[in-house]
Amino acid sequence: MPRQQSLNNSDSLRAAQMYYLQDQTMDAIAHELHTSRSTVSRLLSAARNSGLVQIQIRSPRERTPELEREIRKRFGVDAHVVPVPDTLNEGEVLERVALQAARTITPLVDSNAIIGVAWGSTLSAVSRHLRQKSTHDCTIVQLNGAGNTRTSGITYASEILRRFGQAYSAKVEQFPVPAFFDRPETRVAMWQERSVQRVLRLQERMTMTVFGVGSTDADVPSHVYTGGYLDETDLDELAASSVVGDVATVFFRADGSDNGIALNARSSGPPLALLRNVRRRICVVSGVSKINGLRGALAAGLATELILDEATARRLVEDSATELPTNR
Template sequence: MEFDREQDMLRAASMYYLQDLKMEVIARHLGTSRSTVSRMLKQARASGLVEINLRPSSTRAPGLGRSVAAAFGIDSYVVPVPDSASHLERLTQVSMTAARLLSSWFDSDMVMGVAWGTTLASVSRFLVPKPTRGAAVVQLNGAANMRTSGVEYASDLISSFGTAFGAAVHHFSVPAFFDYPDTKAAMWRERSVRRVLDMQERADIAVFSVGAVAGAVPSHVYSAGYLDDADIEVLRDEGVVGDVCTVFLRADGSWQDIAVNTRATGPDPHQLEHVPRRLCVVAGDNKVAPLLAALRAGVVTDLVVDEITAGLLLEQVEQARPHRSRTRA
């Protein structure tokens, strides 16, 4: 009973503080009264589950969140940060928010798919332990590469999610990219690999970030030996701006005819669309172009993004719109 009360308190606090829902709506969702929800929120603050920080009234986060949600038809959580915030500070803030959301969403008998990367490694450090029963965490993309195995890095990351939720962990012991599409096709017929792919297809939640080809802070897949010079040249020629789960995207969200994707081991946008909730976690100026590509590809249902990145995203959307004529017919 104590565990159930704590879970209801966590859900109520998440819906009130992160999703901006009214107490009456939360009460209906939890099957309780408004006064009970009010008590839960007070207990959440008293216990330290909720920490309230005052920020300058000039923050644009709420308005940006509504604009992003309206522009792309998703649930958007824009995290307030000062204009002077460093990349690490922005990453930390979005990671904390994403970790809290995952704790409120993920529960017993659910499957969570996790794509490895720098951002998800940061999210893993802020996960709040939450015991579950019959739950599983599955790795979404392979990790081995031609310089190092890459497996230990991804394994530790995925295991940290499993540990936080007391969930069974399913590692994906294949390369991030095969050398030949035929090799991938053959491996996909192996029963040991098929078992992990089947678990991926059962995912209730997928959590990932976007990889950026360019920028001061290169994404892990571009800086840790996963691609050779010839691959990078092909990506440039194809107009690739980034990736989701190591599947590469152009600025318009297209991906089907990019040759490297036939060797990639992560789920493509069409496969991701079968996951009911798809959380994308993003921070950083260089992530704007790949984030917009991911949104155009339709792979995101929920977005956690810092205030600065959200503002740059909307500026890029506005610039992409056809300019209206200043003269009247």
């Protein structure tokens, strides 16, 4: 009887390399690995589900590769464009993008990584599609607090973090502070606490961040704008400062600048300068209605990799005929 092997990443990788790169049959792989053909089939399925193998179908008439090249050329980021039909609503598009994002992120996660994760509608969707990958000494750290006057936000944010931690066998570090403090001086005092400084030091050592782009006018509203985090005075203040979006509750304008935006002094999110220092910064965006926030985030140099739907990618390329100055 052939020896049955456990379904781990090493076995899956070896089987996938033989099948996809060496054109070996499943029978030949089973013989070499001393296992059964059915086990090889499961290994190949595990390789696809974990993101070790990503299958792409390219039509000669499809614009996706062209859009990815144009975005890289114009904005200096690696783009992953998700083809979706124009008939889908934004909720359905979000699910398609979230699934692709989860499959793209997993192969990039390494052991000993410190991964900053923002909370929000987009990351909540991404977290539901994450696949298992074994790592060691990996840490998931919350990028910004989630509390407000209505709720602690712990349940909502912790569920997203829990899914990331569970997927990658990682330690989870929550950030149990408000999303926005009532006064800037309160944040300054809170940032002196040793328990808070421990989380801040982790954020300073992040090797990867994963985040969406918040927008006030998206068809699928960003959680920060619908969850009681901002009142009418805050929203008026953002409009007066020409804010187009946020990343982890830190706001910016269309040109990527964030100086003089008063609400940022009360935000628990990381400074944009800190985010720009992280080696790998994965931005996930779904929906054309977030285009202004996305352009602002790109102008600010916040992303090294971008995962977005095809319609938004087309709009991004078409609207970039007149380049905006960047604040990198």
